[in-house]
Amino acid sequence: MLIPFFFMLRDGGMKTSITELLVLLEAMKKGVAGHSVENFYYLARATLVKEESQLDKFDRIFGVYFKGLEDSLADLFEEIPDEWLRAQTELMLTDEERAQIEAMGGFEELMKALQERLAEQDERHEGGNKWIGTGGTSPFGAYGFNPEGIRMGQAGSRNRSAVKVWDKRQYRNLDDSLELGTRNIKVALRRLRKFAREGAADQLDLDDTIDKTARNGGMLDIRMIPEKHNAVKVLLCLDIGGSMDDHVRICEELFSAARSEFKHLEYFYFHNFIYESLWKDNRRRHSEKTSLLELTHKYSSDYKLVIVGDATMSPYEIVYAGGSVEHWNEEPGAVWIKRLLNTYPKAIWLNPEPRARWDYTPSIKMTRELMDDRMYPLSIAGLDEGIKSLR
Amino acid sequence: MKENHFTGTSTYIATDDLKMAVNAAVTLERPILIKGEPGTGKTQLAAEVASSLGMPLLEWHIKSTTKAQQGLYEYDAVARLRDSQLGDERVNDISNYILRGKLWEAFEAERQVVLLIDEIDKADIEFPNDLLLELDRMEFFVYETKEIVRARHRPIIIITSNNEKELPDAFLRRCFFHYIRFPDRETMEQIVNVHFPKLKKNLLSEALNCFFKMRDVPGLKKKPSTSELLDWIKLLLAEDIPPEALHAENSRKAIPPLYGALLKNEQDVHLFERLVFLDRKSGGPR
Numbered sequence: 001m002l003i004p005f006f007f008m009l010r011d012g013g014m015k016t017s018i019t020e021l022l023v024l025l026e027a028m029k030k031g032v033a034g035h036s037v038e039n040f041y042y043l044a045r046a047t048l049v050k051e052e053s054q055l056d057k058f059d060r061i062f063g064v065y066f067k068g069l070e071d072s073l074a075d076l077f078e079e080i081p082d083e084w085l086r087a088q089t090e091l092m093l094t095d096e097e098r099a100q101i102e103a104m105g106g107f108e109e110l111m112k113a114l115q116e117r118l119a120e121q122d123e124r125h126e127g128g129n130k131w132i133g134t135g136g137t138s139p140f141g142a143y144g145f146n147p148e149g150i151r152m153g154q155a156g157s158r159n160r161s162a163v164k165v166w167d168k169r170q171y172r173n174l175d176d177s178l179e180l181g182t183r184n185i186k187v188a189l190r191r192l193r194k195f196a197r198e199g200a201a202d203q204l205d206l207d208d209t210i211d212k213t214a215r216n217g218g219m220l221d222i223r224m225i226p227e228k229h230n231a232v233k234v235l236l237c238l239d240i241g242g243s244m245d246d247h248v249r250i251c252e253e254l255f256s257a258a259r260s261e262f263k264h265l266e267y268f269y270f271h272n273f274i275y276e277s278l279w280k281d282n283r284r285r286h287s288e289k290t291s292l293l294e295l296t297h298k299y300s301s302d303y304k305l306v307i308v309g310d311a312t313m314s315p316y317e318i319v320y321a322g323g324s325v326e327h328w329n330e331e332p333g334a335v336w337i338k339r340l341l342n343t344y345p346k347a348i349w350l351n352p353e354p355r356a357r358w359d360y361t362p363s364i365k366m367t368r369e370l371m372d373d374r375m376y377p378l379s380i381a382g383l384d385e386g387i388k389s390l391r
Numbered sequence: 392m393k394e395n396h397f398t399g400t401s402t403y404i405a406t407d408d409l410k411m412a413v414n415a416a417v418t419l420e421r422p423i424l425i426k427g428e429p430g431t432g433k434t435q436l437a438a439e440v441a442s443s444l445g446m447p448l449l450e451w452h453i454k455s456t457t458k459a460q461q462g463l464y465e466y467d468a469v470a471r472l473r474d475s476q477l478g479d480e481r482v483n484d485i486s487n488y489i490l491r492g493k494l495w496e497a498f499e500a501e502r503q504v505v506l507l508i509d510e511i512d513k514a515d516i517e518f519p520n521d522l523l524l525e526l527d528r529m530e531f532f533v534y535e536t537k538e539i540v541r542a543r544h545r546p547i548i549i550i551t552s553n554n555e556k557e558l559p560d561a562f563l564r565r566c567f568f569h570y571i572r573f574p575d576r577e578t579m580e581q582i583v584n585v586h587f588p589k590l591k592k593n594l595l596s597e598a599l600n601c602f603f604k605m606r607d608v609p610g611l612k613k614k615p616s617t618s619e620l621l622d623w624i625k626l627l628l629a630e631d632i633p634p635e636a637l638h639a640e641n642s643r644k645a646i647p648p649l650y651g652a653l654l655k656n657e658q659d660v661h662l663f664e665r666l667v668f669l670d671r672k673s674g675g676p677r
Contacts, residue, residue: 015560017564019564019565020564023419023421026419027415027418027419030418030419032411032414032415032418032419033411038407039407039411042407042408042411042412043411043412043415045408045412046408046411046412046415046416046423046567046568046569047415047567049568050424050560050563050564050566050568051563051568052426052570055570186516210469210472211468213472214468214469214471214472215466215468215471217471217475217482218472218475218476
């Protein structure tokens with residue numbers, strides 16, 4: 001009976017394997033769960049789920065499989081992520097706004113209206129809950145930033161008697177469909193690192209010689225290793241702000257992985273496109289700039305250049321002098337990036353935007369041409385490809 | 392069910408799902424991986440399981456430099472070299488220079504033991520991969536002496552992780568997994584009661600009010616956790632702070648007394664102060 005459930009989990013995008021299913025069956029055979037459904041749920045969860053971000057998914061699938069979709073409306077209600085409703089300190093309501101909400105008939109009324117709208121929406125569109133999240137001008141959008149907003153979710157469960165454990169979906173916040181974790185990034189980046197030790201074994205390895213000699217009981221055993229080539233040096237340029245805000249998370253991960261992986265890592269920030277200067281500290285971007293010429297003199301051409309940016313902007317910002325959105329640039333960005341590429345022949349551009357969208361954005365196309373097609377998506381596959389071309 | 396059954400102890404409140412996960416691991420003799428916010432008692436769990444099941448506890452604390460091999464055994468080649476120069480008799484037997492690691496100790500133990508592998512995520516990212524076979528079959532091969540070390544009794548292995556690094560799938564597949572969720576108010580009351588049995592009812596409820604309100608503040612860098620709450624209550628008791636002082640409406644001060652035990656980050660303190668201030672200005676909605 002568990003096999004359909006197992007496939008449902010797989011279909012739901014969980015990485016549950018046969019081994020784990022067998023473990024679960026074995027545990028049940030040994031009577032670990034006894035005869036209670038709740039215990040079975042706990043057991044199944046401990047066996048089949050291996051990451052807290054998957055817990056919510058598991059709860060949902062478990063709920064569907066073992067109960068059926070009875071009150072989908074209530075479910076829909078539960079799916080509005082807290083974050084959309086959560087108050088940020090700076091977004092606290094003013095007295096006028098609060099009065100407006102009161103004018104609408106107070107919290108309870110609003111709740112009712114919201115629920116009605118949800119029901120309506122469910123009939124008209126699929127996945128309508130998103131609509132509520134983005135509908136910033138609807139009373140619910142405005143309400144969404146209200147500190148009271150958190151309670152909306154809670155009040156929703158009031159309609160449901162006897163909520164089952166898995167229906168509580170306590171792990172909602174942990175569900176992040178993160179494709180590229182730091183681990184994957186590090187593993188991908190390692191490929192670049194290995195390159196640092198290759199060639200003929202022509203150097204005495206002192207540590208290994210001592211070790212092997214000792215193992216040999218005192219007889220000398222000389223060990224050689226390849227000469228250490230210059231460890232890989234990486235120059236990382238990150239686009240920051242503006243359209244990159246959507247990709248902050250993935251960039252942070254790439255950055256933290258790269259930082260721990262490479263000894264020689266230099267990083268700089270830019271905004272939208274590369275012009276005559278970059279900066280190291282984003283908070284002091286206007287006072288502490290590094291000129292690009294200085295940079296190309298300081299870091300030799302054996303550095304590998306990795307530019308991370310969505311390259312999504314107006315084409316003017318690339319090809320025209322004075323096109324920058326932030327300052328007056330004497331020379332167009334295209335000239336500056338050519339200079340950079342001349343100094344660093346090994347260079348790639350990583351783009352967090354999905355590849356499918358590249359052809360529809362003129363500035364991405366232009367940047368790709370400037371980079372001689374060395375643009376790769378910021379995903380595991382893309383990173384792999386990019387690293388390969390860097391070697 | 393077997394007699395080996397973990398139900399929590401007088402000093403540790405375990406939720407039903409945690410008990411189930413531990414019992415499954417005990418029954419099937421497979422490792423269990425425990426994750427959760429810092430300060431929710433992950434490391435504590437191993438000690439409690441050991442004392443509850445009446446087994447000895449072995450602890451292996453992982454650092455960034457720890458190698459998987461160190462958990463099995465280490466060959467002290469330098470000592471052997473020195474002895475060989477001095478003409479020591481021992482030098483002829485290589486097993487004199489094999490230092491046993493925690494896993495070996497656990498495998499060789501006379502009776503079943505609880506082995507804690509603490510903060511596995513601190514080590515290099517390949518560390519868990521190097522232990523796959525050892526954790527699966529509970530045996531390993533000693534190259535120097537050509538012997539196989541097999542577990543006499545498969546130890547109960549409890550692994551904790553703080554999520555600093557992601558663990559490889561192959562490793563995860565071999566473990567049971569439990570995520571210690573942050574305790575709800577009811578569980579929290581039980582936990583505090585277990586640690587401070589003589590705590591006054593109203594002090595407890597005021598402290599918990601304060602605590603959970605603080606946790607609800609959006610955007611805190613480090614939310615206060617169970618261990619911080621326990622520290623804070625200990626301080627409140629030591630300073631003899633009356634329950635009324637914690638009452639948000641009454642106190643003139645923006646922040647509860649001795650907040651240093653709860654908020655560990657100056658940005659968090661600023662944020663909290665600002666929020667309390669706003670709260671007050673707007674007439675204090677709850």
